[in-house]
Amino acid sequence: MLCPPETLKSFTPRWPVRVLHTLYRIDRREALNCAAHRAEVQGTGQEIAAQLKQATNGLKAAGIDVETGTVDYPALANSEAYRAYTAATAALCDYDPASLTSDDERLAFWLNLYNALVIHAVIAVGVRERVTEARGFFERAAYIVNGYRLSADDIEHGILRANAGHPFLPGRQFGPHDPRRAMRLPQRDPRLHFALNCGATSCPPISFYSAENLDAQLDLAARNFLNGGGARLERKNGVLWLSRIFSWYATDFGAALYGYRGQHRLLAYVRPYLNDEADQAYLDDHATTLRVRFLPYDWSLNR
Structure with a gap:
């Protein structure tokens, strides 16, 4: 889905990402949470984050095996929980993550958003056997957050890994003048790699995280x-x-x-x-x- 221009704030991705977008024919206006006629967002930043967490928990109850971390994508795609979640993501367009006040809140929020985004993208893109069948999947899977397009790669390498950069691309994920740099976490916690699920069998089992118990989780x-x-x-x-x-x-x-x-x-x-x-x-x-x-x-x- 292409987002209307008034939804987006201006920024310029680094050249390796622009090359990928050209190669995979990804439009920078493309995001999964840009409904053409979305309702006005109600509530504070904390309330929006809580609503999104509630919708994410609905996904977990409707189609995720908590023992194995596997996902029943067909059941989830036809569930009321999935419809409620996709509707809730519209609030991200105007949501400012700066409303999160602690590093644990930020880490839990972005971990949960990444995991839910991948589920959303697998269903929306129509992945059948493996995520690699969808060219540029982790750049194509994206939400608008506070007016900025954030792909799964942006969330993982730019925010969660403190802008360390993609392991197979030169340089950092966000350039020095990219306003999205302000969203990055202050440091990398290697344990995040055991919390992110990329939709593949070899990925860690999917789960969702809370700031209150994050270290133990x-x-x-x-x-x-x-x-x-x-x-x-x-x-x-x-x-x-x-x-x-x-x-x-x-x-x-x-x-x-x-x-x-x-x-x-x-x-x-x-x-x-x-x-x-x-x-x-x-x-x-x-x-x-x-x-x-x-x-x-x-x-x-x-x-």
Whole structure:
């Protein structure tokens, strides 16, 4: 859906993003929450955030398996909860995230918005088997927030990762004169990678987060992901297999060169989250010889 001009504020994306938009034929006016005849937004910023959270919780109840984190997309697409959520996203057009007063509130808000946006986009775009079948999916999936277009990539790399930039594009996500820089979080918390669900089977299970319990929730997300297949110790061959997330975002975990330099930092990061004390002891005893390798990524839909 193309947004009317009066809905949008002016900004210029960095050149790598503009190239992607040209390559994938993405119109910068394109967003999922630009209803042509949306009602006037009522309430304060805090009230709008609460309404959106309530609508997001409706999605969870209607089509998300809380045990596995998988999504029943057909059931969700035909649910009243999905219609209520898509209607609620219209309020984002005029919503100023500056109304969020703490870093935990901001982190929880953007994590939840990213996860809900991906669900919304999978249904709206008509993804059938895997998100990669939709060219430029993470740039195409976008909302207007406070007048600015924010894609899934913008939320992840520009805001949540403190404007660290896409791992496969040069430079930061937001340029020095991009007004969206004001939305970025002050620092990167690597645990966010275990809380973001990109719609794929190899992604962490989908969940939603609250500012009140955020630290404990993120620790639990990291522990569940790593002990649920994100880390596999192969003692016979002296290899620790990690999710490819640790390669793509190696710098967030203290390593470099897509995880092939500074692997001891990856080991140090993973170790405290392993439930098996014998595995922890093995990592301690073989820290200088254990090799880290990265698992293939399954992009099929998380259903």
